[in-house]
Amino acid sequence: MSDSVDRRTVLKGVAASAAAIGPIAQALGAEPDGLQFEAPVPFSYDLFKDQARERAHKPYEPPPRPSPETLQKINYEEWGKIKYRDAFALFANGPGPFPITFFHLGLFFEKAVGMHVVENGQSREIIYEQAYFDMPADSPARDLPAGAGFAGLRIQEPRTGSLDWRHNDWVAFLGAAYFRSIGELRQYGLSARGVALDVAVADRSEEFPDFTQFYIESAAAEDTLTLYALMEGPSIVGAYRFKMTRGKGVVMDIQASLFIRAQSSRFGIAPCTSMYWYSETKKDTAIDWRPEVHDSDGLEMWAGNGERLWRALNNPPRIMVSSFLDENPRGFGLMQRDRVFDHYEDGVYYDRRPSLWVEPLPGPDGRGWGKGSIQLCEIPTDDEIHDNVVAMWVPAQPVPAGAELHLAYKLHWLADSPVPSGLGRVAATRLGRGGQPGLPRPKGVRKFMVEFLGGPLETLPYGVKPELAVSASRGIFGPYQLIEAVPDGVPGHWRAQFDLVVDGADPVEMRAFLKSGDKPLTETWLFQYHPF
Known part of the structure; x- marks a missing residue:
């Protein structure tokens, strides 16, 4: 990211012409100068994918780490003291319903990530400024060079919602290609x-590609925001589109075009x-x-x-x-x-x-x-x-x-x-010593107790007991087996107990379900048992 004044467009919220910059002006916070942007460039998802394809045919270049020696000083404690200022939140005053705030670089998030706003077929890169963040006077972050960059972003709750958006976010993209909700x-x-x-490949190190550029588009829908992300690594380049909907929970509709550099x-x-x-x-x-x-x-x-x-x-x-x-x-x-x-x-x-x-x-x-x-x-x-x-x-x-x-x-x-599924579900898996209660417990025998809950188990006629279907990749099942309703008064709450006798330390693959005749009453329980 360049901090060259002659290349960037400084948008001034109240002074900028609405005809010149459209709703992007409303993305500015209450500060006199607001966010600062580079000049606009064409953007579309098809163009974005084409650019990712071209990058995949070029040598990999890792994302920048501005002033690594300074970043080493921004440890977890120092990083936690750096807070993004609400006044500089993207879309703090609209037009989108969800304000966007940004994470600062630090020891654990050293790679600079580009942030862009998309509008009317164009994108503008947001220029990093220290003024966007509150930080202590002696914060090592103050020694970072101009235009150092951001570490990630988070999406705040809607401005018109029941929660204060300044203290509540619902999605975060931070670190490598990780994201959470x-x-x-x-x-x-x-x-x-x-x-x-x-x-977990024995002779190879795991590769962690990075989201290196984000393009943020405020969707017209009141509950949706669209985000485009460029992912880069030595073996891959990816162009992602996230359509994220905030409803009962969060649903992300994702399209991804992946271009492979190395197998x-x-x-x-x-x-x-x-x-x-x-x-x-x-x-x-x-x-x-x-x-x-x-x-x-x-x-x-x-x-x-x-x-x-x-x-x-x-x-x-x-x-x-x-x-x-x-x-x-x-x-x-x-x-x-x-x-x-x-x-x-x-x-x-x-x-x-x-x-x-x-x-x-x-x-x-x-x-x-x-x-x-x-x-x-x-x-x-x-x-x-x-x-x-x-x-x-x-x-x-x-x-x-x-x-x-x-x-x-x-x-x-x-x-x-x-x-x-409509079937009974596994509610718990418990292990214990094998054998029958009240008798000496034999060595090398493991007891399994699997709880099932709901589905057709709730409507079993009184006095009808489900049957257990159980198998294992090795070992033999002991004579002790019990299927009973859990005595907690909860309808459709059953448990199956059985013993497994097995030699050696190799893992055992197990599966079980409850049935009535040929009809399954529950989902299938799977477990990998490690003898101990």
Whole structure:
């Protein structure tokens, strides 16, 4: 970004001619000079994609890091003292309903990101000024060069809404190609990413492309904002369009054109990234005072053949990648089902963390996502500060250098899945010592207790007990098995208990569901058991 005065257009809110600059003038804050912009250049999504395609044929150039020695001094504490001034919020006075504020650069966000406003087929780059930010007089950020740039952006609640937009935002783009939303329960949690390249590949380092340019267009709809993002990395260039709707939760309608510079071993599409430390399934003695700590507790899947699946998450002893083969999946996502505050007892509100559901859409050719797999990567962690879970779609065939992918999908940031199955759902997975109560517990036997809730279980005739269908990739099931209604007075709340006898430390893939005759009553429970 240039700070050359002769190249930039300084827009002065009250003095600028409405005929000359149109509604962009209304984007200025209350300060005399408002935001400052570069001169306009043509912009359209088709032109944006063409430019991304051209960049993919050129050598990769990483985004700028202005004054790295200064950025090293803006640690987390110093960065937290830097606040964007509401008076300089984009669209603070319209025309769009959602004001936009910006994040400052710092130690953990060193790469400068370009910000642009789109209007009437043109875009103008916003020029960074220190005056946009409140910061202490001795802040190391004051030593950054002119025009240093921004780190990211966030979208505030509508100016005319019931909440004060100055203190409430609903989407944030910050760091690499990560973005988040507060979802339905107004609490940030897991993240989405543009792509995931070579996650957990033994002989390759994971690549983290960056969103390097954002183009912000205030949509006419009162509940929608459109954002265009350029993503760049050594192996890829991507042109994204996000149509984001603020309603009950947040829905992002995404189109992405990806241009491949180099082939990746694991090419992850629509990745979701979350944190799972422990839950009611398994908790080490005295590891922490809280009963559970996780942003998500399971991977929900709706397979192309219509099967509904729930894979309970693990904090495994080593990095594990599970693949669920499919063709044209109908949806998947990392979900937070446990909504009871007493199960966490934490003021950071894990019970309100959003669920993120990915809905694949047909591409420009009318086809779905084809053959591939939903892959779940679980990484060991001993703290809640690490995002250690990734779920993504991986095509069956490698995506070669020179290829182009044109994708469409929706992200639903909600409390629950937007497409209920109508079946009973897995409510909890619990492990314990095997054997029968009141008798000596045999070694090497693990008890599993899986809770199911709702759906057809609620309307079972009195005295009718569901049947259990259970299988495992290895080991044998012990003689003890129990299916019973949970004695809590909640209709349709059942639990199945069974023992597994297994030798060795290799993981065991398990699946189970409740049925009545040949009719399934519940979704299918999946679990990867690590003997201990």
